Amino acid sequence: MTQPASALSEHVLILAPNGRDADLARALLLDAEVAAVIVPDLPELVRRLDAVAGAVLVTEEAVRTADLAPLSRWVGQQPAWSDMPFILLTRQGGADRNPTAARLSRILGNVSFLERPFHPTTLISVIATALRGRRRQYEARARLEELHSRETQLRELNATLESRIAEAIDERAMAEEALRQSQKMEAVGQLTGGVAHDFNNLLTIIRSSVDFLRRPNLPEERRKRYMDAVSDTVDRAAKLTGQLLAFARRQALKPETFEVGACLRDVADMLDTVTGARISVTLEAPDEACFVRCDRSQFETALVNMAVNARDAMDGAGSLVLRMAGNRPMPPIRGHAGSRAHFVTVSLTDTGSGIAADQLGRIFEPFFTTKEVGKGTGLGLSQVFGFAKQSGGDIDVTSELGIGTTFTLYLPQTAAPDATQSGPDLLDGATDGAGRRVLVVEDNVEVGRFATQILQDLGYATEWATNAEEALDRLGGDQAEFDAVFSDVVMPGMGGIALAKALRRRFPSLPVLLTSGYSHVLAEEGSHGFELLHKPYSADQLSRMLARICGRRGSPPGSHAAVMSTV
Template sequence: MNARDDAVSERVLILAPHGRDAALALQLLRSADLTAQVVADLPGLVRELMATAGAVLVTEEAMRTADVADLSRWVEAQPAWSDMPFILLTRQGGVDRNPTAARLSRILGNVSFLERPFHPTTLISVVMAALRGRRRQYEARARLDELHAREAQLRELNATLESRVALAVDERTLAEEALRQSQKMEAVGQLTGGVAHDFNNLLTIIRSSVDFLRRPNLPEDRRRRYMDAVSDTVDRAAKLTGQLLAFARRQALKPETFEVGGCLRDVADMLDTVTGARIHVVLETPEEDCHVHCDRSQFETALINMAVNARDAIEGEGTLVLRLACGQPMPAIRGHVGSRAHFVAVSLSDNGSGIAPEQLSRIFEPFFTTKEVGKGTGLGLSQVFGFAKQSGGDVDVSSRLGVGSVFTLYLPEVTAPVEAVDARPIPTGRTDGLGRRVLVVEDNVEVGRFATQILEDLGYATEWTANAEAALERLGPDGGGVDAVFSDVVMPGMGGVALAEALRQRLPHLPVVLASGYSHVLAEEGVHGFELLHKPYSAEQLSRVLCRMLGDRTVQPSLIGDQGTRQTRR
């Protein structure tokens, strides 16, 4: 394939006949070094698709009343390896609240929705995700063509040679895997559009509230209302990212060993509030204790998510049974082999409407929901799936229409922990820094400035370094008068966990607090015994952590070393 063919296969076709949308989209894509071409109408789009393309960017207005029969026939006639990605610019959201979008989704097939107005970076991100998926399709096509040619040669030479047939089968397996990888990349594009849609909604609330808070004569009651709206929206955004990370198994968990029966009794009390008076909650637990080692908060969240799903399936009066069994083997689930090891099985069954067989394979996908608009985000069960997998277990489901469903969460069973006495001092509740010096390690300029400002407002003296290497040089062999280190986890070069490990060896009495919104290191290996703040964190949370870790340290401000560094008594 020559350079011109590459350009044609990678180009983005733009159909936006109204206003300046086409010109703006063309300018944005070319500024990102992407090949783009504007087409005038739907017949022109179909003609260009005949010559192939990488993706199609189209506005909802161009499709709402147009005759899409030719385009629909082209989509249906695509070869098996091809599933052209379409990006639909809408003003009313995706299929959950836009009938036109739902109709076009059925016609176009592989479509991502991007609600206007959007940030240019979001558009570029969605387009590049679509192009990556298209490239995987081309790779699958090449592998399939190569496979077909090889199979033809084998038939010509000797179709009965077992070794060559086995080789052809292996290559077919590789081709099918490439096709599956292409489909995964397309799913990532769909997920990107869903996340962008939800976050744009949250950012709209924050931006509008901040605009009103800047007004000088805003009444105090309205000021409090807008401040509460900002705080609540930040919590919702943090919950959304937490659910996504749980599905991706990238949530930084805080595992602990606890007895499951007692935890279930506490959760059952909460479920009465969640499910309502018309749904009877029944708890069945064995006499013996069962222990697991996992994040208790995420475990309780998973149970509540399953209970909410069951409540919505019952749609009225019914029974929800929460059952615990110890020492259970884990069966084969969704094609994965089971295990004869001991697992704790927590099942939640309902007598609701059940789940259609064709939907069972999709219920754990993020943003997939069968509920009505406004009654579900499609992230609850994906959190259950991600938490179970990351904790070494799995979640199984069985269902019959009109009878009900049973969700069973499997977690590895562990032995009971040995009781230990916590000798750490109880925090005094003091929230002022008393001038103690904190070294902030953060590579992001805005976050670094904001963190130092928070600490200074709390009464700490701060220094800021942009990376872990500079922090180690600043601290030197004796700590350089620093009382605590507050470091990000994900940084270029040495990360925050590696920095904390190095300081544990060099300065074992120097407190280190880590902060992260996401880290594969934390997700796979844990926090290594260090204190962790999840982003977004509040000033109050940061203050509590530092006060607890510095509570037994007193400051002597009168002791100043020869180099001008303040000394601390430890």
């Protein structure tokens, strides 16, 4: 029957091959109720040491000339908690007087020497002490195993917690992304609804006016009134589109370098008319000149939009202060990092009702407004926001209910322009096409047909290509067949800008004109050095621009060439 490990850990291995030493030692131990096992030789002792044991009793003569390498390896390979006790029976004393004992002390480590002859009580005492020490080692092992088990459990728990934390982080990220998408969709829905509402109002005016214009025998006075209504409505639609593109940072800007103080003084004089007589407009600007490079028209529009917003917040009475400063860093705004570069700041401070804290984060959203229905489109501040961002700056706002609001516009400051630079050629051209031949490049059938019709009505001879590749084939190696090329910018395959660049390489004398209502390429990269005509444009503007870039009024067909691209 196999003994349990707890019992085996108390037995003593006896190696005493000579005489009756082994039997005598075993008998003494059994009388003391200590289990003992006699092993015949050293290899068997090493084998049994791999099992559980309490102590080893060995005689000096059993190991004096034996190969102790296996036993030495076993002793050296014991786990950290184990230090097997050995009792060595000698006839010449301990390590201080016995060279063999000294060598065995180094090999066995935890060894006690018992010189023969000895009293049985002494043997039992030494064995009991060895077993007691071994028992403590097993208790230490149990504690180590328990600690290891707890460590494993803690690691598993930690791994589980880390997994759950990671899952929670992922769930939170997914929830935040879903919230952002929801907010985006809400903004898109609000934007779409606002655009549809405003454009439907404009289309209603245009459609009704056109219906009346189709009536025969319409009096000239009424005809002129409806024509003016269509023209004014188109201008309003163009302004609405410009505000949307400004918010989306997709408008094609016309940057120029100008002095901000002079521009502010001009705008301040105009704001008296915009805000009304009961609002005092004050300008505070330094004497030194501060220059920025941006679209001046959009800058002035942004100032007017902020002033109108302030006027409405003050209910038509109060004070509006415009302040300008140069060489200012831009602080962090709405979670975006600031900049230590030099900026020009233009702030407008009103004494109006202020903006609630829960609304400050939404005031730049398109079509978001706190005004009553019919008193605002909600696009004024979004235009300011888009203009500032696209110009490399930003806009900040601080407000206190019942006290007022301050909007601060940040624009990158630049050096003064070179005084030797000449301004653009503003020579007006003739409105008569004078038979010049124009190659129209347009992939949209309706737009292409309408463009050719306009040009023909203006006195131009036209041909129509549906894409850039076809246009290059028609031009061939000599552009003298045409006096101008009128091309769309956004087309499948090669776009209008790529076409214009190709023509500039093939025909260096060929001037290029771009016209655009929207193009992300123009908004992000500029006009690539080509002239730009903004949509919507009038037939008169188109004819004058074509005549100007052709260079000579009334020049014969084929005498000069131009490239014009549209969006």
